[in-house]
Amino acid sequence: MRSRSSLFWRLAGLISAILLGGAAVLAFAASNYAETAADDAYDRVLYGAVRQISETLSAENGVVEAQVPVSALETLSISRSARIYYRIATAGAANVTGYDDLPFPPGAEAGGAGPFVGDTTFRGHPIRIAAVGRYFAEANGWVMTVVGQTLEARDALARDLTFKAMVLVGVMSFLALAGMIVAIRLALRPLADIEAALLKRPPNVLTPLDVEAPAEIATLISAINNFMERLAGRLAAMQRFIADSAHQIRTPLTALTGQVELLAAEKDQARRKHHMERVKARTAELARLTNQLLSDAMVSHRAETMGQSEVDVAMLAREALASAVPISLDRDITVAFDAPAEPAVMHGDAVSLREAFKNVIENAIQHGARSLLRVVVRKTGTGIEIEIADDGPGIPAEQWPQATERFFRGKSSGPGSGLGLAIAKEVIQNHGGEIRFAAAEGIFSVLFRFDGIKAS
Incomplete structure (x- = not known):
């Protein structure tokens, strides 16, 4: 019999691979979701700060005045590692206050109410910038307020969300794997019951198995019962052949032995000839009986095995x-x-x-x-x-x-x-x-x- 790997471990390996693949897909989805959630949360704070600063602007005699509220920037300074940059300038890029080299997000150069948002690099750091505009007739155009924030805080939030999601996925995968192992053990228990039922049987008991099993294994039990039924039939035929042969051959063999003993002891030629004829007849009878017994066994065998x-x-x-x-x-x-x-x-x-x-x-x-x-x-x-x-x-x-x-x-x-x-x-x-x-x-x-x- 060829050795095969355990059915339990084959199922466990297959389902574990499926769970691992599912966990990888969930981890990738969780990472993307965490990044999106972090960006969405910090973008809302960034929009709020830009609007709050923009609302403090005023213009008189063509001069724009700005009073940047500290509270607007404090909301962006939750993370100690985050850097905040701001700029107030006209649409023509004339700087009012703030970092005059802070770029506008795409689309904000020509002015407009906005909001405008984008990613860029400023002074060697990747930042996220947002801009809104207010139109001042006294300033003859749009005044743009731009606020930028480095990405450390949102990256930290994304990592934290991703880690928590990974932990959740890991715990769920572990529970699913443990449940799967228990489920496989329970599902394969009928096979162990069949094995135990067969091992407990004496060699001469070939009655059908009576083991409760699910429908998927019922066909296996039916096949085993069918095989045992055919095996019982073959054993019965073999036992019958042995019994018949022993019963039928014993008598002519005994008679032949007696005739040979009489022939060996007889001195009279006429009676020796008579005994010789009897020996020939007994030998022919025994040969015919043996041939017919073998013929009977051959016919029974070919009826089941030959096409x-x-x-x-x-x-x-x-x-x-x-x-x-x-x-x-x-x-x-x-x-x-x-x-x-x-x-x-x-x-x-x-x-x-x-x-x-x-x-x-x-x-x-x-x-x-x-x-x-x-x-x-x-x-x-x-x-x-x-x-x-x-x-x-x-x-x-x-x-x-x-x-x-x-x-x-x-x-x-x-x-x-x-x-x-x-x-x-x-x-x-x-x-x-x-x-x-x-x-x-x-x-x-x-x-x-x-x-x-x-x-x-």
Whole structure:
């Protein structure tokens, strides 16, 4: 199993990255907001000071007089590091009082009521300046009042607001991260419950899990239950195979061992020959039983694991007939095969179908056919039919319902395992068909019918 990182840490890392990105966006927004808020607050103070100074101006006989109130400048001197500059001049730049080199903000040179505001550099310091104008007829024009303030105070206010916003964002991010960790732990708890439920189970308990879980994990539980159901089926089949094999093989092995011991102890040649024949018969019976048990296991396995493809049923029946009929028989049997000229094609597993046909043909040879064995493949209006017939005594009609059960041998005392028809039935049912029996005019037939399929 490939090692993967913890689901918890993957989720925590992903959500932490999202929170970190969100915190960075909030910090950037908070910094911009703090700068805007600081500028807005100090601009209002700056506007108030300019207007207050402008309102003290007077003009008489063409001379402008100014009395700069101290209170107007005190409001701008909250910060000890801030520097305040002011200037009163006519629109023609004739200085009345203040710093005669203090520049006008953009648009104020031509006069106007304002207010005008802008940023500039004065005497090596970046400052924020604002100007308003008053029109005096005695002065023949506009008198502009300009006040400037260095940026230390507003920068300090912006930093203070930014820091407080950062602290708030940090605290909220920490709380969100802590809540996220708790939420992930709670969300992943059903997985831990599933793990605990599986670890507590004994190896032989494969019943469905009964664990409460949210809808997102219900599909996982359903998949686990489905897997355990299939595993239980496979284990049951394996246990059945082991039990059947032990039960069925033990008897012929015991009999074979006894015959070998008798053969080893017998001195009379005639009786040694008789025991030798019995050993051969027991060996053949054991070989057939072993082959059928393996065939049964193979058919069960392929029914669950192998896919289906297009197969020619007529060709499979022909191959099964050739494989099942031995080269030498102890009686003369006429073997006939009849199939349409065109292939009888259907979807299926070639190996399983061939094994089913072979088992029934071998049953017919061993238990039925006296002088005739016939295999016929027919296309019907709705599908395909395969008939395996012989002129033997067949199976009594009252035993037909039980004839396809595993290890059912009826009243037969001959050799056999009772698996041939059971294997055939399982294969045919896995292919959506059915198995039937028929008897007429001394001929017993086993019919395989595949209806509702497209035979081509």
